Amino acid sequence: MTRVKICGNTNYEHAKLAIDLGADYLGFIFAPSSKRVVTVEKAEEIVARLADFKNIVGVFCNQPKKDVEAIAARLDLKYLQFHGEETALYCDSFMRQNYEVIKTFHVKDAMSLKRLGEYNVSAFLFDTYSQTEKGGSGIPFDWNVIGDKPYVHDKLFLAGGLNPANVAQAIEKVRPFAVDVASGVESSPGIKDPALLRAFLENAKGFKRNHERKA
Secondary structure: OOEEEEOOOOOHHHHHHHHHOOOOEEEEEOOOOOOOEOOHHHHHHHHHOOOOOOOEEEEEOOOOHHHHHHHHHHHOOOEEEEOOOOOHHHHHHHHOOOOEEEEEEEEOOHHHHOOHHHOOOOEEEEEEOOOOOOOOOOOOOOHHHOOOOHHHHHHEEEOOOOOOOOHHHHHHHHOOOEEEEOHHHEEEOOEEOHHHHHHHHHHHHHHHHHHHHHO
16 A cells, blocks of 8 residues: 655644554654744654654755754654755765665656666655745646656655645556655645545545455
8 A cells, every 4th residue: 555654744733633544654844944844842742742653754955964863863763854955975874874765856857867876765755846945836747757667666755746636646647655745735834734634645545445446
C-alpha cells in the first residue's frame, strides 16, 4: 500500500489526527524561510506527545550541517529531508551517520532529474518547481516526466499539488512508494483542515484496497 506523509505540521491536535487516520510519516519543517516553519521547542513538545510514533521527518533547506545535526539529535530524528540545493556530498555525510535521507528534486521537466544518479540516499521526493517557493505551491507537475523507473515504486515520495481530489489518480498513474501533502490538506499554511485530512488519507489508502479487490 502506498504510504502517506503529512508535511508542515505545527500543532499536536492535527498531527495526532493524521496518525489516527493512517498517516505513515509526519513532516516538521525547520527551514526559516518556510510558511510552515515550526520551532524546535514546539516540535519537541508535539513529538513528545505522539507516544510511540517514530516516523518523524525533519525538513531542512540549505541549512548548515551543525544546525541540522543539533535539531536531529534533540528530537531523536531518524528521517531527514533536504529540500534545497544540497549536494550529494552533503547528503552522504548524513547517510554515513545512519540517518534516512530524503532528497527533494524540484521538477520542471525531464531535465530536472538529470542529477538523480549522483545521490546515494534513502529516498527521493519530487515536488513542483517554482521560481518563488521551495514547496507548498499547491500546483502539480507533469507526472509523465517521471517514467516507470524501479526507484519510483521503491523510494519515491510524490509531492506537488496533491489533494483529496487527485491523490488516487496520482497513485494509479505513478505508483510511488509514498505521497506527500501539505497545502492540499490545509485551511491556511501550517493549519490542517480535518475534513481535507480525512478525505486525503481515505482516498490515498482506499485506492490500493479497491485496486486489490478488482485484481
